[in-house]
Every structure is written in C-alpha cells, then in structure tokens.
Amino acid sequence: MAVRLQDVADYAGVSMKTVSNVVRDYPHVSPKMRERVQRAIDELGYRPNIMGRRLATGRTGLLALAFADVRIPYFAELAQVVANEAERRGYRVLLEQTEGTLEGERAVVSASESGLVDGMVIQPSVMNSTELAQSRTDIPIVVLGENAAPLTLDSVMVDNVEAARVATRHVLAHGRRRIAFAGHEETGTTRTSTLRIAGYQQALEEAGIIPDPHLLIPSLAVTAANGARAVGAALDAGLRFDGLVCRDDLAAIGALRALEERGFRVPDDVVITGWDNTPMTEVTYPSLTSIAPDMRALASRALDMLFERIDGYDGMGRHELVPFSLVTRESAPAVE
Amino acid sequence: MAVRLQDVADYAGVSMKTVSNVVRDYPHVSPKMRERVQRAIDELGYRPNIMGRRLATGRTGLLALAFADVRIPYFAELAQVVANEAERRGYRVLLEQTEGTLEGERAVVSASESGLVDGMVIQPSVMNSTELAQSRTDIPIVVLGENAAPLTLDSVMVDNVEAARVATRHVLAHGRRRIAFAGHEETGTTRTSTLRIAGYQQALEEAGIIPDPHLLIPSLAVTAANGARAVGAALDAGLRFDGLVCRDDLAAIGALRALEERGFRVPDDVVITGWDNTPMTEVTYPSLTSIAPDMRALASRALDMLFERIDGYDGMGRHELVPFSLVTRESAPAVE
DNA sequence: ATGAAAGCGCTAACAC
DNA sequence: GTGTTAGCGCTTTCAT
Numbered sequence: 001m002a003v004r005l006q007d008v009a010d011y012a013g014v015s016m017k018t019v020s021n022v023v024r025d026y027p028h029v030s031p032k033m034r035e036r037v038q039r040a041i042d043e044l045g046y047r048p049n050i051m052g053r054r055l056a057t058g059r060t061g062l063l064a065l066a067f068a069d070v071r072i073p074y075f076a077e078l079a080q081v082v083a084n085e086a087e088r089r090g091y092r093v094l095l096e097q098t099e100g101t102l103e104g105e106r107a108v109v110s111a112s113e114s115g116l117v118d119g120m121v122i123q124p125s126v127m128n129s130t131e132l133a134q135s136r137t138d139i140p141i142v143v144l145g146e147n148a149a150p151l152t153l154d155s156v157m158v159d160n161v162e163a164a165r166v167a168t169r170h171v172l173a174h175g176r177r178r179i180a181f182a183g184h185e186e187t188g189t190t191r192t193s194t195l196r197i198a199g200y201q202q203a204l205e206e207a208g209i210i211p212d213p214h215l216l217i218p219s220l221a222v223t224a225a226n227g228a229r230a231v232g233a234a235l236d237a238g239l240r241f242d243g244l245v246c247r248d249d250l251a252a253i254g255a256l257r258a259l260e261e262r263g264f265r266v267p268d269d270v271v272i273t274g275w276d277n278t279p280m281t282e283v284t285y286p287s288l289t290s291i292a293p294d295m296r297a298l299a300s301r302a303l304d305m306l307f308e309r310i311d312g313y314d315g316m317g318r319h320e321l322v323p324f325s326l327v328t329r330e331s332a333p334a335v336e
Numbered sequence: 337m338a339v340r341l342q343d344v345a346d347y348a349g350v351s352m353k354t355v356s357n358v359v360r361d362y363p364h365v366s367p368k369m370r371e372r373v374q375r376a377i378d379e380l381g382y383r384p385n386i387m388g389r390r391l392a393t394g395r396t397g398l399l400a401l402a403f404a405d406v407r408i409p410y411f412a413e414l415a416q417v418v419a420n421e422a423e424r425r426g427y428r429v430l431l432e433q434t435e436g437t438l439e440g441e442r443a444v445v446s447a448s449e450s451g452l453v454d455g456m457v458i459q460p461s462v463m464n465s466t467e468l469a470q471s472r473t474d475i476p477i478v479v480l481g482e483n484a485a486p487l488t489l490d491s492v493m494v495d496n497v498e499a500a501r502v503a504t505r506h507v508l509a510h511g512r513r514r515i516a517f518a519g520h521e522e523t524g525t526t527r528t529s530t531l532r533i534a535g536y537q538q539a540l541e542e543a544g545i546i547p548d549p550h551l552l553i554p555s556l557a558v559t560a561a562n563g564a565r566a567v568g569a570a571l572d573a574g575l576r577f578d579g580l581v582c583r584d585d586l587a588a589i590g591a592l593r594a595l596e597e598r599g600f601r602v603p604d605d606v607v608i609t610g611w612d613n614t615p616m617t618e619v620t621y622p623s624l625t626s627i628a629p630d631m632r633a634l635a636s637r638a639l640d641m642l643f644e645r646i647d648g649y650d651g652m653g654r655h656e657l658v659p660f661s662l663v664t665r666e667s668a669p670a671v672e
Numbered sequence: 673a674t675g676a677a678a679g680c681g682c683t684a685a686c687a688c
Numbered sequence: 689g690t691g692t693t694a695g696c697g698c699t700t701t702c703a704t
Contacts (some may be wrong), residue, residue: 002450002474004681015691020683028689047474049451051391052681055696060387062430067505070415071615074407083406092452093397099429114338115385115697116428138338138383199604224619257621280616283560283594335665351675356699359693364673388697391680451681 003044005052012040016099023048042110044176053297063306065093066108066264067144068100068120072222073278074248075123075284078144081299082121089303100125100222109135119306125190140309142302146191153317154305158293158324160192164199165206166326167245167291173335174245174271177214180234181205183227184249186218193247196275200245215241220253222223234261242270249274249281252288256331272331297322337378341388350378354519359384364455393638395454401644402444402458403480404436404458408558410584411459414480417635418457422447425639427454436461436558445471453643461526465489476645478638482527489653490641494629494660496528500535500540503581503609504629504664508543509671510607512579513661516541516551516570519563520585524556529583532611536581555587563590585610585617588624606666622666633658 005023005296009016014037020088022037029037042047042094048291054060067075078237083093094117098104108121119140122133129148132141138271142155148155171179181200184193201211218237219230227250235258246252254273266272266286301320328334341359347353349375357365365373376382377406391395401418403411417427430440430453434440441463445456449554455476460468460523465484468477486492507515519538520529531622538549557568563586571594580586595606600609600620613628637656664670 002681005683006681006683016682017684017692018690021690024683030689033689047450050449050539051387051396051451052696053449055391055681055685055698056683058696070419071409071413072407073407073409076412077410079406079431081434085431093431095415095429097416097419112383112387113389115387116382223615225615228619253616254619255620260621279559279561280589281592283564283593284620285596308451326514337699341699342697352698353700354674355674360699366673369673385697386679389699391682391697394680457691605683 003046004051005048006039008040008044008046010171011044014035027054030137061091063091063093064096064117066096066098066120068098068125070097072250073280074276076296077276077278078123078299082303085299085303089307098125102126106135108304111136114138114309118310121302121306126188129155140306142306144302145297149270149315151317154309154319155296155317156302156305156320156322160195161202161320163291163324164245165189165195165203167275168200168203170289170326170328170332170335171245171273172203172241172270174243174267174332177209177269178241179243179245180221180239180256181215181245181247182216182217182231183222183247184216185216185222196247201226214239222248222250224250224254227251228257229254229256232258232261235259244270244272246272246274249276249278249288249290252290252331253284254282256284256288266331267333271333277327281329288329289326289332292325292327294323338385339382344373344376344380344382347380352571355603358423367630380493382524390582393658396452397427398414399429400432400453400456401425402432402434402456404434404461406431407435408586409616412614413612413614414459414635418639421635421639422529425643433521436460438462442471450474454646457638457642463526465491476642478642479640480634484653485657487653490645490655491653492634492641492656492658496531497535497538499530499541499627499660500581503611504536504539505632505661506607506625506668506671507579507607508539510579510603512607512667513545514551514577515581516553516575516577517556517580517581517583518553518567518591519558519583520552520554522554522556532583537654543560550575555590558584558586560590563587564593565575565590567591568597570595571595580606580608582608582610585612585614585626588626588667589620592624602667603669613663617665625664628661630659630661
C-alpha cells in the first residue's frame with residue numbers, strides 16, 4: 001500500500017542503497033543522481049518508514065519522559081522544555097505518567113517490552129535511585145530532582161537546600177521571624193521536601209532562630225486545593241506566622257487563598273514565597289515570589305548526559321546542579 | 337546483547353513460533369509447553385522488542401496527540417485523560433506540540449516519516465480541517481474541538497454555542513445586564529472563540545439585550561497574564577460591566593486579578609464565569625464558576641472512533657458532541 | 673500443537 | 689559513486 005524504498009529505487013532505476021543515501025543525506029552522491037532520485041521520491045510521495053529504519057539501526061529516536069502527572073504545572077513545564085530540547089536533537093518524547101505512586105513508577109521503569117525508547121528521563125516521586133538503577137538496565141536513565149545513587153545513573157537537579165535557604169533568607173530580610181513552611185507531603189515526606197525543609201531550617205538557624213516544628217504545615221498531596229485546606233486548617237487551629245516558605249507554587253497558591261479568605265493580607269501580614277516559577281505566579285493576586293530553576297539548563301544537561309550514554313559512555317553516575325534564581329513579585333517584594 | 341526470541345527458543349529447545357505463541361498468549365499451546373517456555377523466558381529475562389513486532393504487524397502501538405502547548409492547563413488535562421484512555425487500550429501517547437502556529441501544525445501533520453504512530457488526535461488552533469484532511473492521508477485522524485469537514489475525519493467536541501449560552505444565561509440570572517466577553521484572540525479569532533461568542537450573543541438577545549461590541553475584550557494570547565493585561569486595559573479605558581463570560585479559565589484568572597487590583601469585587605461588582613473547569617478554578621479567590629466539558633467522554637469517544645478507523649472503518653467523517661456542565665463556585669454562585 | 677521459512681522496510685558491510 | 693546482500697527481531701502463512 002504505502003510506497004517503499006524499493007518502489008522508489010525501481011521507479012528511478014537505481015538501487016535501494018542509492019535511494020537510502022539520498023534520503024539520509026549521505027554526502028557521496030553525485031548531484032545528478034541525487035536530483036533524479038529526489039524527483040522519484042517527490043513524485044511517488046515516499047516517506048521512510050521509521051520502524052524499518054529503527055530496526056536496522058537499533059535507534060528508535062524516542063525518549064521516555066516519566067513523572068507523576070502532567071496536570072501539575074511544574075511537570076507540564078518540564079514536558080515542554082524536554083520536548084523542545086529533544087526535538088533539537090532529532091528525538092521525540094513519549095509521556096509516561098506514574099501518578100506519583102511506587103506501583104506507577106515500577107510499571108514505567110520495568111517495561112515489559114524493549115526497544116521502544118533509547119533512553120529515559122525520570123523524575124521519581126517515591127522510588128529511590130538504587131531501585132531505579134536495578135530495574136532498567138537495558139537503556140540509559142537520567143534522574144531529575146534527586147541525587148541518584150552513583151551507579152550507572154546520572155542526575156540533574158537544582159541545589160534544593162541552597163535554594164530553600166535563599167527563599168527563607170529573603171523572607172527573613174523582610175524582618176519576619178515566625179516563618180512557616182508549607183506544602184510538603186503529610187505521609188512519607190519526599191526527598192525533595194526533606195531537602196527544602198533542611199535549607200529552610202538552616203537559614204533560620206543562621207539568623208539565630210530555633211526552628212519550631214509546629215510551623216511545618218504538611219498537606220495531603222501536591223495540589224493547590226490541598227495546600228489551601230492544610231494552611232486553612234492550621235490557621236483555624238490558631239497557628240500564626242508572618243512568613244511562609246512554600247514547597248512549590250501550588251502550595252503557595254493554596255496558602256494565598258487560605259490567608260485571604262481569613263482576612264490576612266499578603267505580604268503585609270504574611271510574606272510568601274513559592275517554588276518553580278510556574279506561569280500562574282505572575283497572575284495570582286498578589287503575584288508570587290518564587291524560586292525559578294533554570295529549566296532550560298536542566299533539560300539540556302539531562303539530555304546531554306542521556307545521549308552520551310546512548311552513544312556508549314559507560315562511566316560512573318554524574319551528578320550535576322543547575323542554577324536557580326529567586327524571582328521577586330508582590331508576595332515577597334525585593335528588599336533594598 | 338539483548339536476549340531475542342531465538343535465544344529463548346534455543347534455550348527451551350523449541351521453535352521461535354512456539355515462543356512467540358506463548359508471549360502473545362496464543363490459546364493453542366499445551367500447558368506443559370507453555371510452562372517450559374515461560375520458564376526459559378523468565379530465566380533469560382526476555383523482553384520482546386517492540387520494533388521487531390511493529391515491523392512485522394504494521395501496528396506501532398503509538399498514538400500522536402497534537403495540540404498547542406502542554407503548559408496550558410486545559411491541554412495538560414487533555415493529555416492526561418487521553419493518555420489514560422490510550423493505556424486502557426494498550427496504546428502509548430506521543431506528545432506533539434504545535435505552539436498554536438500554522439507552521440507548527442503543518443509540521444506535525446505532514447510528518448516526513450511514516451509508520452511511527454497508528455493514528456493521531458489533534459486539537460488544531462488555526463489549521464482548518466480541510467487542510468488537515470489533505471495533509472495526512474496515511475493514518476486516521478480525529479479532530480478535537482472543531483467541527484471537521486466531512487471527509488474522512490472524525491471530530492469530537494462540546495457544543496460551544498450551547499455551553500456559552502448556558503454560561504451567559506447563568507450570569508443573566510444574577511440580574512446582570514452589561515455582560516462582557518473576554519479572552520478571545522486579538523488577531524484571527526479561532527473557531528472556538530467564534531462559537532463561544534456566538535452563544536454569548538444569542539443568550540443576550542434571548543434576554544432582550546442588544547450585544548455591544550465594545551464589551552468584547554480580546555487578549556493577545558491564551559495566557560492568564562495576557563488576560564489580566566487585556567481586562568486591565570479595558571477597565572482603565574473606562575469600560576464598565578457587571579458580568580464577564582470568559583473564553584477560558586486562564587482569561588478568567590487574569591480578569592480576576594485585573595478586577596481586584598482595581599478594587600472591583602467579584603462577584604458583587606462583577607460576576608465571572610470561566611471555561612474548562614481546570615484545577616485552578618477551585619483555589620482562586622474567589623473560586624471560579626466554569627464550564628466543565630466531560631473530558632473523559634471526549635477522550636473516550638475520540639479514541640473509539642480512532643481505533644475503528646485503525647481497524648479499517650472507512651466511512652464518512654462522524655461528528656460527535658460530548659456533554660458539559662456548569663460548575664458553580666464563588667465567582668458566580670448557583671441561583672435559586 | 674509445533675516447526676520451517678518467508679517476509680515487514682530499512683541500513684550497512686562489502687564489493688565493484 | 690553505486691549496486692548486492694545480509695541481517696535487525698518479530699509475526700505469520702503453510703506444512704507437518
């Protein structure tokens with residue numbers, strides 16, 4: 001039905017090899033031959049069949065990108081930038097969602113079929129990198145947002161501890177002393193949250209403040225609605241604070257609503273920082289100061305390392321940090 | 337390197353055919369043989385190679401999902417539900433982003449390679465369905481959110497006109513009379529926006545109100561920030577309204593900010609409705625009343641039709657509507 | 673119920 | 689510079 005390489009070869013009166021050379025822009029083809037073949041290709045409307053090519057080369061041109069849920073704005077952002085970077089390298093991206101559960105992550109990682117993708121970029125929610133490294137040995141994996149065990153896995157992340165210190169110091173610079181932390185998981189705190197809380201506590205201690213565990217406000221899951229519920233419940237229970245460092249923008253957005261609903265003013269009564277610098281931060285009222293990871297660098301370095309491994313590099317796991325910045329907006333304005 | 341079907345066959349002392357039968361759960365295999373082969377598979381850790389299988393069967397098990405940008409919450413939602421429905425049918429989803437441009441859509445649709453995906457679900461931003469139908473004839477396509485020309489393309493959408501009437505009538509029921517519409521594109525209104533504006537105007541006319549073109553507030557692009565700018569500028573220019581039907585939730589979120597920033601109160605001064613019922617509507621302050629398309633039905637019907645075509649159905653294009661509802665929240669509460 | 677062999681569409685040695 | 693041919697890993701008639 002579809003026109004094949006052989007059809008073009010027959011039509012142009014040349015061999016498959018020559019047509020293949022033209023299709024793949026192989027340099028050593030005479031101009032007139034190239035033109036003749038190209039005409040045949042155009043007239044027949046030939047399109048190379050990926051599967052045939054992939055079988056022959058062993059490369060699929062496909063990458064898997066795995067994370068909890070695209071509906072979480074940070075992951076949508078990640079999908080966008082990874083897809084862009086992949087495209088620049090001639091690759092396409094297969095979305096794999098894990099729902100943030102261990103089963104989901106296991107399912108994604110222990111693929112029952114092989115040869116679909118050449119590599120995988122994964123931001124695990126719960127699985128540790130040791131298990132990760134053991135599950136999928138047939139293709140290279142780059143881990144995002146978590147320091148991978150130094151086996152064959154590479155990792156890229158921002159320095160969560162440092163970034164949390166920066167955010168917290170910024171709140172301190174506003175003269176706030178009772179600073180809460182919101183949005184980490186209620187059950188089984190993830191590594192990401194642990195690191196951010198560590199940075200938050202370090203900054204407090206550096207300022208001579210003893211971290212008060214009551215000021216840690218966990219929420220059920222990473223949604224803004226849960227963030228609102230958690231912060232709302234804390235306020236209703238009488239908890240008071242004048243600064244709030246949030247685990248992510250969703251928690252911050254939820255906190256914003258919980259506070260306003262109860263008559264607290266941001267930033268006058270409570271200074272707030274978010275994390276991820278997702279598009280929504282610009283348009284909440286007040287807009288949100290947020291930690292902005294360099295997403296482009298993140299995706300770019302992750303794919304660099306992934307392709308090095310696809311190309312055969314076989315050294316120890318490499319662990320890279322990418323830059324971040326604090327973008328100040330109304331919820332915690334810049335301080336002179 | 338990787339273990340192949342032949343390796344398993346050798347190891348188990350049977351033919352490839354038998355192993356293949358076991359792998360694919362072919363019914364006519366004797367239990368003892370099945371067990372023997374299964375043990376070989378387990379011991380060798382055999383995983384069938386997708387590409388080999390696909391080449392042989394002609395099915396890739398992959399679907400393309402194309403739309404403007406995953407960072408737009410509605411599309412993230414769409415990606416999520418389509419991925420889920422596809423998985424239930426044993427398929428995976430390849431993300432294709434068009435950036436909402438004609439070039440982007442053309443690039444996605446006029447794939448230079450064939451055989452990668454078995455079908456495509458696309459929500460076009462600018463390309464009309466006639467061009468769509470002509471561009472990609474090798475695989476079936478289902479169009480979302482736009483009434484496809486009745487060639488070989490199927491389409492699924494909500495009744496945009498009717499939904500816009502429902503939203504507008506709800507605002508009218510609040511006793512509002514100067515009702516604006518916000519968030520449609522400034523340049524080259526999309527078909528979606530056109531339909532929604534039509535429904536909005538119909539509802540006004542039914543209520544005996546002559547639609548005032550000044551109350552149409554376009555914005556530069558579908559982001560909340562642009563929505564805020566557009567509505568803000570309109571207010572600053574002296575435009576006044578007591579109701580606002582928004583093209584989508586992003587526009588509504590932007591409008592919310594623009595209004596609050598200028599001291600207008602929602603819903604007291606202005607009643608607002610959004611569209612898409614994205615997660616953020618729950619947690620804005622005030623929360624947003626929004627048109628909620630039945631996303632599950634949308635994805636489910638789209639994939640049903642797509643698979644019918646993949647399986648050989650070759651009739652005229654079918655055009656289906658899926659249900660929607662109006663979810664009332666604080667920005668436009670339910671009216672008794 | 674199981675085996676043998678012919679492809680699926682393409683690339684890559686290797687020859688000419 | 690171009691043609692020949694042998695796979696890539698799997699499924700699938702067709703035999704047995």
